[in-house]
Amino acid sequence: MAAVFRVRCPYENGGKPVHQRAGFLRCAVRAALIFCAEHHVLIHLENIHKTYTSPGRVSHALAGVTLHIGAGEIYGIIGRSGAGKSTLIRMLNLLEQPTSGKVWVDGRDITTLSPGRLRQFRQSVGMVFQHFNLLTSRTVLDNVRFPLRLAGMSARQQRERAAEVLELVGLSEHMNKYPRQLSGGQQQRVGIARALANHPKLLLCDEATSALDPETTQSILRLLQDINTRLDLTIVLITHSMDVIRTVCDKVAVIDAGKIVEHGDVLDVFLHPHHAVTQSLLSESGMDADGWEEMAEGVQGSLVRLSFRGQSTLEPLLSRVSRDLQLDLSILQGSVGRIKQTPYGQLVLAVQGTPEAKGQLGSMVESHGVQCEVLRS
Ligand SMILES: Nc1ncnc2c1ncn2[C@@H]1O[C@H](COP(=O)(O)OP(=O)(O)OP(=O)(O)O)[C@@H](O)[C@H]1O
Ligand SMILES: [Mg+2]
Secondary structure: OOOOOOOOOOOOEOOEOOOOHHHHHHHHHHHHHHHHHHHOEEEEEEEEEEEEEEOOEEEEEEEEEEEEEEOOOEEEEEOOOOOOHHHHHHHOOOOOOOOEEEEEEOOEEHHHOOHHHHHHHHOOEEEEEOOOOOOOOOOHHHHHHHHHHHOOOOHHHHHHHHHHHHHHOOOHHHOOOOHHHOOHHHHHHHHHHHHHOOOOOEEEEEOOOOOOOHHHHHHHHHHHHHHHHHHOOEEEEEEOOHHHHHHHOOEEEEEEOOEEEEEEEHHHHHHOOOOHHHHHHHHHOOOOOOOHHHHHOOOOOEEEEEEEEHHHHHOOHHHHHHHHHOOEEEEEEEEEEEEOOEEEEEEEEEEEOOHHHHHHHHHHHHOOOOEEEEEEO
């Protein structure tokens, strides 16, 4: 779901300043309403600040965060340790109150809810934690029944609903076990079942896979993707790992020192990362945007970077370009993979041939939907 949200600046009116501030505000509100109606923004964080004060120390955990999350999206938030990720996700159900700013969820500013309404609202938000947070002295079934009991459901309804969500996460046969009798992946499934029990419209996952091995991580990510589609559930997912973002997320925001430094569609951010933190997180997961620079020293010819997305990734484009334009191509750096279901790739090539042929390379690949960026002519 690509969305462009841009309100015309009041000083942008053909170079002439617009002095009617009220008119501009009306336009901005209208644009915001159209945007929300077209794209159904479920969450809108507006200039959130969170400051922790302890003797001799003030910590700005969030320093002006504004973010939109669409209904039905899997939205990833990534950043280094201490960047403010947990503080941010805890704003979405007000486990943390912002020092200033507004938190809109489904059209309501939840910072203004009375304690009773806030308790009610929280029942529509599920949360999954890194260390599962299960009640160790209760069975799997009783762990999942717990939030239903708090919501005032009858014992029979609690059992029925708990059995239903345990089936959804593939744990029906383990419902009478205790958490210590389950593997880490199974315990996290209990955590997910418990979070889903109250039919939430929003699921918050704070490092839900960080304590798990790679294979179990993949199975939990598949489960999250499955419930996102089957239940039309919006998921906000905190992680340190770009691989987690690549596997399940539609959108991503990168947070650093309490600020969102980059955000957008996962494909765009992976293919064209702008901020140094994004670039270094990508390079740690094997996508080093500048890795070609050292390789290129002493290599003859022009240098181009080709970015593929979707079907073009699978086409034999390089051999066609080489054959038709009589160009010699060598690969200095490359990665090919999938973001959710979409194939993507990026190659840095050294190109040798006549200036005319090199000049035609860009338009030839772009006619196949591949973006061409000249790094050295
Ligand atoms: N209750 C608190 N009191 C004081 N400072 C806090 C509190 N909670 C968080 N902080 C500070 O706010 C900053 C952001 O913390 P947060 O837990 O949001 O980071 P994070 O990105 O989730 O880190 P990690 O990846 O290690 O979980 C840190 O500097 C942290 O020390
Ligand atoms: Mg955290």
